[in-house]
Amino acid sequence: MNRLVLISGLMLFSLFFGAGNLIFPPMLGHQAGVEMWAAMAGFIVTGVLLPFLAVVVVAYFDEGVERMGRPVHPVFGMVFAVLVYLSIGAFYGIPRAANVAYEVGTANLLPVHDASTLIGFSVVFFIIVFMVALNPAKIVDSIGKYLTPILLLAIALLSIFAVFRPETSLQPAQDGYSGTPVVSGILEGYFTMDLIGALAFSMVIISGLKYSGITDRAGIVSHVIKAGVLSSILLMVIYLALAYIGGTTARGGYENGTDILTYSSMRLFGSSGDLIFSAIVVVACLTTCIGLVNACSEFGSRHYSRIPYKAYVFVFTAAGFLFTTLGLNTILSLAAPLLAFLYPVAIVLVVVSFINIFIRFEMKYAYLLPVVSTIPISIMEIIHTNGLLKMEAISAIYTALPLSDALLGWLLPFAAMTMIGLMVDWRRESHIDAARRQTVY
Structure with missing residues (x-):
């Protein structure tokens, strides 16, 4: 595997692996119990396979998201593409990731949580997003070489300790997982909504390959497929490890995967567990936001080139910051329909x-x-x-x-x-x- 495929694959993994991907598998494992492996097989179908197909499709046609809807009608294709980028961009994807980074990543680190601390955290967070997204030619290297290894190291540290030091054995399955674990897993992967993110992230990878000198369609498709396979394997391994953490956590009143991972971090590493889990969440959300800002800015400059790429980066970063200050619950209620x-x-x-x-x-x-x-x-x-x-x-x-x-x-x-x-x-x-x-x- 050459260096470019390796870095692109690590970057694609990091773009996919946001806050939702971190907290869904532990809760699945906790509820599925002994049916965890069957449930995860279903989860992988919709949480890994479908996004991989999206990456391959966008690379093959090399015309962006708008090409998919063009056979229906050219206007429909463009409207669909705009709605996709707005939904995963400033209106939902970017502020959601930033809010999760704040609420989860700093939950036990900041003594006070109010509007002023959210704004302060968001200012620092979006300055980093803005500075990295400004240079699309270096995004692959910035994320693939530096941020992704940090993310993988933190997750691996937590997963390895949890696998070798489980709190309990797999428990009986609960709810729908006791009767139809595969179907329940498929639905859980469906609700991650990673497919929409994949439609945008594909263009980030393709743009990075073009900046690296690969311009022919066959070369782009080949590199994207290899990078997609690598990222999919990493996602499957991490998902299974996180599900196992949830499955071997004793029954309790956990509301979501965040509670399970926070508890597991504290159980395994004591007070330093907060730092490890916070690092995982913040870096995961940071890489996702960088990729989303870059994807939305590339889309804008591709279709209305009179405005330079860097101006789009500023607009989407600023809009993401403003929507972030609304708070996570407001963002979710507005974007759900x-x-x-x-x-x-x-x-x-x-x-x-x-x-x-x-x-x-x-x-x-x-x-x-x-x-x-x-x-x-x-x-x-x-x-x-x-x-x-x-x-x-x-x-x-x-x-x-x-x-x-x-x-x-x-x-x-x-x-x-x-x-x-x-x-x-x-x-x-x-x-x-x-x-x-x-x-x-």
Whole structure:
């Protein structure tokens, strides 16, 4: 493995591994208990495999997120891309990561937690983000060579001690993990929403490769796949280690994975455990924010080059800082409906685009039909789960859909519409070929 692939793979891992990725697996392991391995197999499908497919798709077409929606309609492709970058950027992804870094990383280190300490922490945090994101040519080296090893070392230290010094054995499974551990794990990985982040992070890696002198599509795809495989392996190993920490932590009143990891750090390392866990959280959130600012700035400068890249970095950093000061609960409540709408559409476009890599005929309806069926179902899901507009009829329609109780009501219609779309496109291409042959003869 050459140096560039190694550094790119470490960087991609670090961009993916944010606060949510840190706290989901321990809680899964804690609840799944003896069914942890089966549940983690499901988690890896949606938490690792789907984001990897997104990276491969973006690298293959090398046109950014907007290319995925273009077969539906050029305007739709651009609107979808803008919504993706806004949701993972200043409106949600950046301030969420910064808030988690503050709330978790400094929970036991600062004597006071109020608006002034949040602002003070955010100023220092975003100055670092801004300084690193200013130079896109060095982001791969900055994160891949320096920040990622620090993150991996801290996680490895915690994981190794926890694996060799478990508090208890794996306990009986709880809740849905006792009956359908694989399905429960799939849903848990689904809720990480890493796929949307992957759509943006892919362009960060691609831009880094281009700055390094690799410009041909075959070379970019090859390097991205290798970097993606490396990052996926690292993610799987870390996820399994974190799940094992949760699974071997004695039953208690833990509300989330943060409580489990905080307790485990204190149990294994005493008072210094706070420092280790704080370092893990802050560095994980820092690398994620740097990647998101860079991705959003690259997207802006690519489509409106009159504004220089560095100006976009300033705008997204400043906007991220301002939204961070709103607090985590406010950010989550504002962004939840947008993400609930975007995520199913993003999965549909990634899967169909991946199929498109291997299809020789032009795909149009295989994009159009699944998207047209998924969008209204996503809107119905938002209305149903959030109680918006008090439309009981819409809620009744949504709950009648298979898998709607798991918030996957769009899944079976998507599969059916994709198959129908592929058949229509194949027939359409066959008729075009027949007409061409008749014209020739």
